Structure formats: C-alpha cells, structure tokens
Amino acid sequence: MHGRPDKISATGPEQRFTGISASAGYARGPLFRFEAGAAKYVPSASPALETGTLKAAINKASARLAELIASTAGEAAEMLEFQLAMLADDSLTDPALASIEKGFAADEAWNDALAAEIAGYESSDDDYFRARAADLRDIRQQVLDALTSSESVSAPPGAILIGNDIAPTRFLATDWTQGGGIALSAGSSASHVAMLARSRGVPMVVGLGPLPDHDGIALLDAEHGTLLLCAGSEAAELFEASAKAFAGRQQRAQDYLRRPAVTASGTPVRVQVNIADPADVESIDISTCDGVGLMRTEFLFGKAGGLPDEDTQYRAYRKVLEWAGGKPVTIRTVDAGGDKPVPGFTVEEGNPFLGLRGIRLSLARPDIFRVQIRALLRAAIHGNLKVMFPMIAVPEEYGRAAKLFAEEARSLAASGVAHAMPPLGIMVEVPSVAIAPELFANAAFFSIGSNDLTQYVMAAARDNTAVAALNSVTNPAVLRLIEAVATFGHEHSIPVSLCGDAGGDPASIPYLLKAGLRDLSVVPAQLALAKAAIAEAEE
Amino acid sequence: MSVTASAKVEITHAVGLHARPSVKFTKLAKTFPATIEMALTEDGPWIDAKSIVKVMAAKAPKGTVIHLRASGEGASEAVDALVALVTRDFDEAAEGDVHARTA
Numbered sequence: 001m002h003g004r005p006d007k008i009s010a011t012g013p014e015q016r017f018t019g020i021s022a023s024a025g026y027a028r029g030p031l032f033r034f035e036a037g038a039a040k041y042v043p044s045a046s047p048a049l050e051t052g053t054l055k056a057a058i059n060k061a062s063a064r065l066a067e068l069i070a071s072t073a074g075e076a077a078e079m080l081e082f083q084l085a086m087l088a089d090d091s092l093t094d095p096a097l098a099s100i101e102k103g104f105a106a107d108e109a110w111n112d113a114l115a116a117e118i119a120g121y122e123s124s125d126d127d128y129f130r131a132r133a134a135d136l137r138d139i140r141q142q143v144l145d146a147l148t149s150s151e152s153v154s155a156p157p158g159a160i161l162i163g164n165d166i167a168p169t170r171f172l173a174t175d176w177t178q179g180g181g182i183a184l185s186a187g188s189s190a191s192h193v194a195m196l197a198r199s200r201g202v203p204m205v206v207g208l209g210p211l212p213d214h215d216g217i218a219l220l221d222a223e224h225g226t227l228l229l230c231a232g233s234e235a236a237e238l239f240e241a242s243a244k245a246f247a248g249r250q251q252r253a254q255d256y257l258r259r260p261a262v263t264a265s266g267t268p269v270r271v272q273v274n275i276a277d278p279a280d281v282e283s284i285d286i287s288t289c290d291g292v293g294l295m296r297t298e299f300l301f302g303k304a305g306g307l308p309d310e311d312t313q314y315r316a317y318r319k320v321l322e323w324a325g326g327k328p329v330t331i332r333t334v335d336a337g338g339d340k341p342v343p344g345f346t347v348e349e350g351n352p353f354l355g356l357r358g359i360r361l362s363l364a365r366p367d368i369f370r371v372q373i374r375a376l377l378r379a380a381i382h383g384n385l386k387v388m389f390p391m392i393a394v395p396e397e398y399g400r401a402a403k404l405f406a407e408e409a410r411s412l413a414a415s416g417v418a419h420a421m422p423p424l425g426i427m428v429e430v431p432s433v434a435i436a437p438e439l440f441a442n443a444a445f446f447s448i449g450s451n452d453l454t455q456y457v458m459a460a461a462r463d464n465t466a467v468a469a470l471n472s473v474t475n476p477a478v479l480r481l482i483e484a485v486a487t488f489g490h491e492h493s494i495p496v497s498l499c500g501d502a503g504g505d506p507a508s509i510p511y512l513l514k515a516g517l518r519d520l521s522v523v524p525a526q527l528a529l530a531k532a533a534i535a536e537a538e539e
Numbered sequence: 540m541s542v543t544a545s546a547k548v549e550i551t552h553a554v555g556l557h558a559r560p561s562v563k564f565t566k567l568a569k570t571f572p573a574t575i576e577m578a579l580t581e582d583g584p585w586i587d588a589k590s591i592v593k594v595m596a597a598k599a600p601k602g603t604v605i606h607l608r609a610s611g612e613g614a615s616e617a618v619d620a621l622v623a624l625v626t627r628d629f630d631e632a633a634e635g636d637v638h639a640r641t642a
Contacts, residue, residue: 082561
C-alpha cells in the first residue's frame with residue numbers, strides 16, 4: 001500500500017485465504033510467524049525448587065505487566081490490569097502449585113492449570129466471555145516466557161503477523177508505526193486485540209483457517225477479509241487500487257472530522273451530535289464535534305421495567321455530561337407521544353401527532369415530569385448542561401415548565417442535595433413558535449426541530465410515504481420560517497441551532513446556512529459528511 | 540458459613556460482570572475483612588467474591604441476579620458496598636471512556 005518497488009515473491013501459485021475482517025484496512029509486507037521458536041524449559045528435580053521457580057516466574061510476568069501498564073492508556077491499560085489481577089489471584093496459581101507437589105515440572109503444572117481455565121472460557125455461549133480465552137492464553141504465555149527467560153522476538157516493522165491467535169501483550173509490544181497487519185487462523189473480532197487494532201487502525205483479519213508455512217511478501221485486505229500469498233501481478237494491481245481508494249476515503253472523512261467546520265468562504269459553523277442513547281457516545285470522539293445538540297431521553301422511558309427512577313436517569317445524563325467534558329450537552333425532556341408511545345405514560349389518541357405529546361404530556365403528568373427534572377438538576381453539576389422542552393406551542397407552557405424546575409431546585413436545596421439550574425430553552429417545531437418567536441424571548445435558546453416543523457407546516461406526516469414528496473425542509477415556506485427564527489435569535493442574542501435530520505443532509509445544508517443558521521446538530525454517522533458539505537458551501 | 544449479611548442484585552451493565560467490573564468488584568471485596576461469597580442461584584455453588592478468577596469464571600451476563608452473603612467483621616458493610624457498586628453499574632457511567640483505571 002506504500003507503492004514499494006520490491007517484487008512480490010512468486011515462489012508458488014497464487015493462494016487466497018478468506019476470513020473475517022476484525023479491523024478494516026490494507027497491509028502489504030513480509031510475513032512474520034510470531035508463534036515460532038519457543039525456548040524449552042529445563043525442570044529441576046525438587047518440587048520445592050519448582051515451586052520457587054514458578055512463583056518467581058509469576059512475579060516476573062507481573063512486573064513486566066506493571067511496566068507495560070505504566071506506558072499504556074485507556075482500554076488497553078484496563079485489559080492489562082485485568083491480567084495483572086488474575087495473576088495475583090491464588091485461585092489461579094494454587095492448582096499449579098498442587099501439581100508441582102505431585103511431582104510435575106513447573107511449566108507443565110502451569111500449562112495444565114491454565115488449560116482448565118481456558119477451556120472454561122472457550123465453552124461459553126457468550127462472545128464476550130469466549131473472547132477472554134485469549135487473555136488467559138496471554139497470561140499463560142507470559143509466565144512460560146518468564147520460566148524459560150525467553151524474550152519474544154519482535155516483528156520487523158511493517159510485517160504482517162501470522163499465527164493461530166495473538167496475545168494483547170504481543171500486540172502492544174509491536175511497533176505499528178511503519179504499517180503492518182495481523183492475519184490469524186483463528187482469533188475473534190470480539191477480542192481485546194481486535195478492539196486495540198480498530199482503535200489504532202491496524203488491519204486485522206481473523207478466522208482464515210490453516211495457513212501454509214510461507215515466507216515472502218503477503219497482501220492483507222482487511223476491508224474484505226482476505227490474505228493473498230504469491231500474488232500475481234493482476235491481483236496485486238487490484239489490491240493496490242483498493243488500498244488506495246480505501247486510504248483516500250478514510251483520509252477525506254478523517255480530515256473533515258478532525259477540523260472545525262468552516263464554509264468555503266470562511267464562515268465557522270458549529271456542528272454538534274444528536275444522541276439517542278448514552279451508549280452512543282462510546283463510538284464518538286468528542287474532539288470531532290462541538291457538543292451534543294440533542295440528547296433524546298425517550299430511550300429511558302421505553303424499557304420493559306416501567307418508567308425510569310430518578311437515579312437511573314441521573315446516571316444516564318451524568319455519563320454523557322462527563323464524556324463531553326466542558327462542551328455543551330442539550331438534553332430534551334421526554335418527548336413521548338406522537339409516534340413514540342410509552343406504556344403507562346402516553347394516551348391513545350385518534351391523531352397523536354396533534355395530541356398530548358412532548359411538553360403537553362409532561363405538564364399533564366407532573367408526577368413523572370418532576371422525577372426527570374430532579375435528575376437533570378442533579379446531573380447539571382457534572383458538565384455544561386442545557387435543557388430544552390419539546391412541542392412548545394404557547395409561552396404559558398414554557399412558563400409552567402420553568403416553574404417546575406424552580407420548585408424542584410428549591411426542594412433539592414432544602415434537602416441539601418447538590419444541583420444546578422441549567423439554561424432552559426425550547427424546541428421550535430410547532431409553527432406558532434416559528435411565526436411569532438418574539439413571544440418566547442425569555443427562553444435561553446431555540447433549537448429548530450426541522451422534522452416536526454416541516455410536517456406541521458406542510459401538513460404531511462413524516463412517516464407516510466404517500467406524501468413524502470411534500471415533506472421537504474427546502475420548501476420555501478419552511479425555509480422562510482427557519483430564516484425568521486435565525487434572524488430573530490441573532491437580533492435578540494438568543495442562540496439558535498437546528499437538530500433535525502436536515503442538519504446532517506448534505507443536500508439541505510447549503511439552504512440551512514443560507515437561511516442564517518450557524519449551529520447544526522447531526523446524527524453521529526453523518527458527522528463527517530455534514531462537515532464536508534459545510535466545507536463546500538459558499539455561505 | 541454463619542451468614543450475617545446477604546443480598547441479591549441484578550447486573551445491569553451492558554456486557555455483564557466482565558473484566559473491568561470484575562476487577563472493581565473483587566478489589567472492593569478485598570477491602571473488607573469479612574468472608575464474602577457470591578452465587579448465581581440461591582442454592583449456590585458459592586464462590587469467593589474476592590477472587591477475580593472465580594468471579595470471572597461465573598460468566599454472569601447482563602440481567603443475571605447475583606446473590607451475595609458474608610460473615611465476620613464488616614459483613615453487612617461489605618454486602619452493602621458491593622450491592623451499591625453493582626447498582627451504580629460499576630461506576631462505568633460516571634467515568635470517562637479512557638480513564639476508568641481502578642485506583
């Protein structure tokens with residue numbers, strides 16, 4: 001993939017192996033068998049000496065792990081801490097020490113004790129626990145290496161490591177700066193190594209089946225999951241072309257993701273993300289966005305166990321606030337009703353989109369709303385929280401909701417519970433607000449919900465394909481309302497953003513920028529594309 | 540054992556009682572002098588809640604109700620603390636995605 005001139009060794013017919021991609025990417029390099037050449041342990045004659053030797057080896061392996069932890073961060077460090085905790089547990093070592101008493105050599109005793117543990121994990125039905133067998137094999141190998149004093153040979157830079165399965169410590173000890181990849185006969189895409197490979201961008205394919213003993217250059221296509229040995233010139237050219245296209249796509253997306261969004265004429269635009277579940281944040285790099293423009297809370301209310309209690313809500317909000325660091329997180333109070341029914345909360349209606357939904361329902365059920373308000377007030381101390389109300393149609397609704405916030409804040413203060421009052425804003429999605437925004441000038445901010453605004457302005461349900469053509473955010477009537485809200489906000493220093501699907505739609509973005517919006521919130525999957533579309537816009 | 544404290548609690552963590560939560564769980568258990576045991580059913584088998592090898596080998600997925608019992612000094616404090624840890628989802632929600640190292 002680096003266009004190196006060296007010839008692919010064609011010492012035999014072309015061989016293609018197909019497995020499963022565990023980390024996408026392309027690598028071209030010399031094969032390196034990392035499992036070859038283990039030194040042999042020479043046992044002593046006495047169980048007492050063997051016991052001492054095994055304990056010393058475990059201590060040595062633990063010390064090496066501790067060293068590796070010191071130079072590692074994040075998930076990899078946690079995985080190593082897990083290994084270290086396992087090594088420190090007598091339950092792991094006792095069976096081995098008992099075997100030594102019966103006359104087994106230290107290496108054999110250790111091997112057998114770990115084999116039993118490994119078998120336990122391999123027999124699990126659960127992918128996660130089955131993948132932990134690799135950690136146990138890693139632990140076993142580290143102690144065996146310490147017993148034989150063998151330092152494992154490191155792979156040459158840019159090599160493709162092949163073998164049956166690879167240990168996380170082996171992965172961490174390998175220099176990946178010159179490229180390279182991993183091709184495994186077995187392995188799992190749920191393993192720690194696979195997670196590490198994905199986070200570091202190291203191409204990795206698992207489940208390739210038996211691989212021949214082969215030297216020379218190999219081509220690893222970890223986008224499609226193939227390993228090519230003795231590649232002919234046609235296959236090699238195809239590989240280079242795919243690798244180049246992949247790198248180009250990655251580069252463009254990454255370029256836009258990492259840079260702040262700016263239009264072609266230099267206007268900066270804030271791009272935030274929409275989150276439907278706190279788990280979503282695990283796959284988003286906070287440095288690639290300006291915060292959370294919309295965190296939905298319906299996920300909490302749709303669970304089988306009934307309505308969520310205060311602590312469950314508090315933990316979910318706090319998780320996202322802490323993930324965001326100091327960046328703003330705008331949480332929308334529950335928007336149940338419409339197309340989002342919640343058992344025990346919403347009511348059956350003939351025309352739910354025009355019925356008791358959003359803030360109307362919350363105000364009708366203050367018992368439920370107050371629980372959410374307390375959770376939000378408590379979570380507010382953990383970050384830069386903003387709260388907004390959905391489906392506001394008249395100023396009284398905003399006033400009543402704000403009053404409930406004030407009441408709950410007083411009650412928390414009276415009980416000595418830590419809390420803070422976040423800025424309270426409104427969704428602009430009912431046309432009455434978009435037409436007369438001056439009635440809502442006391443709201444801390446506006447967030448345009450373009451999905452609902454469009455369906456209400458055009459009288460075209462967003463879930464009815466028969467009228468889909470009418471449901472267009474770029475209709476001049478809708479755009480005029482958006483522009484009016486943006487202008488009003490600008491003139492009165494009320495921040496205005498947009499959090500509907502249009503914000504992440506490259507075709508709509510130029511229109512939204514032209515209407516005066518400079519703050520869009522998009523689903524994470526559209527983040528790179530939205531930034532690219534902004535970069536091309538003239539506004 | 541002569542049980543002086545017991546409780547049961549549901550694992551709500553997405554992956555279950557996996558590597559990182561197990562490290563926290565056993566580290567916390569080890570801070571108490573009491574004998575603490577854990578089981579997946581009321582009838583056992585009961586395992587040492589201070590052993591990460593044993594706790595991990597229980598392979599408790601999300602939704603599992605784990606039973607705890609303890610005896611000796613600080614038994615009820617130990618059970619309370621462990622239940623609280625599980626209820627808090629092992630503080631995973633409270634920590635960032637990269638700095639969840641156990642102290």
